[in-house]
Amino acid sequence: MIREQWYAILSAKEVRPGKPVGVTRMSQKLVLWRKEDGSVACIADRCCHRGASLAAGKIIYDHVMCPFHGFEYRADGKVMYIPANGRKAVVPDRYQVTGYEVREQYGLIWLWYGDARTELPEIPFFDDLKDGFAYGEFHENWNVHYSRAIENQLDVVHLPFVHGTTIGRGNKTLVNGPVVKWDDTRMTFYVKNVSDEGQTPEKPAEIKDYEKLFHLQLQMPNIWQNVVAPKVRIMAVFAPVDEENTMIYMRFYHGFMTAPVATQLMNGLGNIADRIILHQDRRVVLTQLPKKSELNCGDILIQGDLPIMEYRKMRQQLKDKAGRL
Ligand code: FES
Numbered sequence: 001m002i003r004e005q006w007y008a009i010l011s012a013k014e015v016r017p018g019k020p021v022g023v024t025r026m027s028q029k030l031v032l033w034r035k036e037d038g039s040v041a042c043i044a045d046r047c048c049h050r051g052a053s054l055a056a057g058k059i060i061y062d063h064v065m066c067p068f069h070g071f072e073y074r075a076d077g078k079v080m081y082i083p084a085n086g087r088k089a090v091v092p093d094r095y096q097v098t099g100y101e102v103r104e105q106y107g108l109i110w111l112w113y114g115d116a117r118t119e120l121p122e123i124p125f126f127d128d129l130k131d132g133f134a135y136g137e138f139h140e141n142w143n144v145h146y147s148r149a150i151e152n153q154l155d156v157v158h159l160p161f162v163h164g165t166t167i168g169r170g171n172k173t174l175v176n177g178p179v180v181k182w183d184d185t186r187m188t189f190y191v192k193n194v195s196d197e198g199q200t201p202e203k204p205a206e207i208k209d210y211e212k213l214f215h216l217q218l219q220m221p222n223i224w225q226n227v228v229a230p231k232v233r234i235m236a237v238f239a240p241v242d243e244e245n246t247m248i249y250m251r252f253y254h255g256f257m258t259a260p261v262a263t264q265l266m267n268g269l270g271n272i273a274d275r276i277i278l279h280q281d282r283r284v285v286l287t288q289l290p291k292k293s294e295l296n297c298g299d300i301l302i303q304g305d306l307p308i309m310e311y312r313k314m315r316q317q318l319k320d321k322a323g324r325l
């Protein structure tokens with residue numbers, strides 16, 4: 001995981017009012033709940049008293065209450081009330097667990113993975129998806145580090161092999177480029193796969209008018225979109241669970257339906273198609289070793305892997321930068 005970043009970790013609808021929810025993200029057990037004003041709180045899910053999970057507890061106004069002996073926690077992780085000590089007792093500061101900065105935006109819960117700061121950077125999202133789209137969504141766990149799951153979505157070389165029956169039809173095994181462009185921490189990569197007629201693949205710099213090509217985007221540290229058409233997108237969140245697991249949230253965004261029934265139908269159809277494609281990927285990605293990718297993880301890359309190479313470099317750069325703060 002890269003420090004000093006906003007990570008999308010959950011779909012907002014998973015945190016319902018009135019009930020705490022326990023998840024593992026960033027290799028930590030977390031409990032999230034909604035306060036009275038609807039805003040989301042997140043603290044470590046391990047009671048400082050005797051280690052019970054708070055996720056099985058109750059929400060009391062803005063606090064979450066441990067189901068074991070009733071300790072009540074505030075959103076910053078501090079214990080505010082110990083029933084056995086009486087209402088009047090002042091709770092010493094040592095009774096606390098780690099609290100996390102979380103925000104709800106774009107239908108997602110975002111966690112600040114870094115040191116507390118008075119001013120946090122803006123949450124990174126695709127500007128063009130901020131409004132004007134409806135979406136359907138599903139999620140599933142993959143037994144790989146999130147870096148491998150992301151790289152699979154940057155992989156233009158696998159299409160005819162893994163998706164020969166769906167998006168990789170046509171046996172376009174020869175990979176020109178691809179062209180990779182960065183805008184701060186957002187990568188856009190342009191795909192020009194063709195059939196092999198004995199030609200040499202074009203180098204990225206040789207590709208003219210690349211802007212007109214089919215393209216996809218990765219926003220560091222963990223969201224991705226496939227620009228299928230101006231009004232159709234597939235967006236994915238790769239939420240790090242731990243070193244060997246990733247929760248993938250897939251959304252099918254579309255902007256051309258107005259009637260609610262048609263919208264629902266599109267959501268459903270889009271989800272089915274996305275799921276079939278994702279499962280074609282899963283079969284192979286789950287076998288990759290090591291489960292986590294890094295700059296020097298032993299893979300020997302080829303020209304067509306440029307987006308993967310660039311992702312690895314950017315990850316390292318952001319890690320180094322966070323280490324210097
Ligand atoms: S273990 Fe939570 S209150 Fe005792």
Ligand SMILES: [Fe+2]
Binds near residue numbers: 152162
């Ligand atoms: Fe794929």
